[in-house]
Amino acid sequence: MINRVLIRLKVVQVIYAYYQNGGQKTAAADRELAQSIDSAYSLYKTLLFIPVAWSRQISRQLARRKRMGETHISRREELMADNRFIRQLETNNELDLFVRNNDMEWLMDSDWLNETCSLILQSDAMEEYIQAEKFDFEADKELCRKLYKTFVEDSDGLDSLLEEQNIYWNGDKELIDSFVLKTIRLFEDGKAGEQPLKSEFRDEDDRRFAIDLLHYGLEMAPEREKEVAANCRRWDPSRLAFLDVIIIQVAMAEMLHFSQIPLKVTINEYVDLAKSLSTPASGSFVNGMLDTIAKDLSAQGRLNKEL
16 A cells, blocks of 8 residues: 555655754664654554444434434434445454544544534435435445545545644655545455455565665765756756755655666656656756756766766
8 A cells, every 4th residue: 555656755755854854873863764664554444433423423412302302313314324335344353453543533423423423414425325215235335435525535634633643644655645536446245354454565676675775865965966966957956946846855765776667757756756756846946956966877877877
């Protein structure tokens, strides 16, 4: 699940924090990266649990009303409480282990959850689901996918709630949302607890990429200073956004030490990072600098990649 897009983001963030904190030991940066990646994986499972939280909350409300002797029970509430996809998600072995090992009461007791459950029952997605009158596993799964996109992807209230729980989750959610939606689509009827979730890393190569990129990125500071000073003709190096400088530094490490990654891929990835993390002008600045630096490194015979 932790793909190379997220790895690059995490490495840039860790190296930026490394310098902001006065330059720690490399071991401290290693721990920071590991914790940041572990937290991103924890966010993935937390967000995957949200449909279960909806169903549990609605089930609690139903049980409470029945105890009080209410006779009118909403069909929408009953269907949400007994959603087949959510039942399978709730019994998933990996997710169940995560929930049992982590306190989720901050979510279950939140105003956000209560308010969202009320909105779900009146939502367009729920109305379409009711009107279709096809209450099987695939329809239940599609309902949850639509509800997730409506009430989780762009929820300021949830963003604030998540930020209160874990400082590492800030900035990760947009990418993690895409992994959760892919996981929902992959669930199959009848697999029960055995449905595999996304692993923390796709493979050992990606885990090694994260560690090596951090180490090479930290070592690249002298090279980056020289290259930026030599090629920064229109800007005073001392006035550059520091985050832009770190993005260039990590990109240079990838250019020089990961021969299997095409140069164009590297430049595009770090330009995108600059656009999302730094100033409005950072994308074009980082793009121009990396293009110039790549040509300079190639002229020196140090870049074993096609320009």
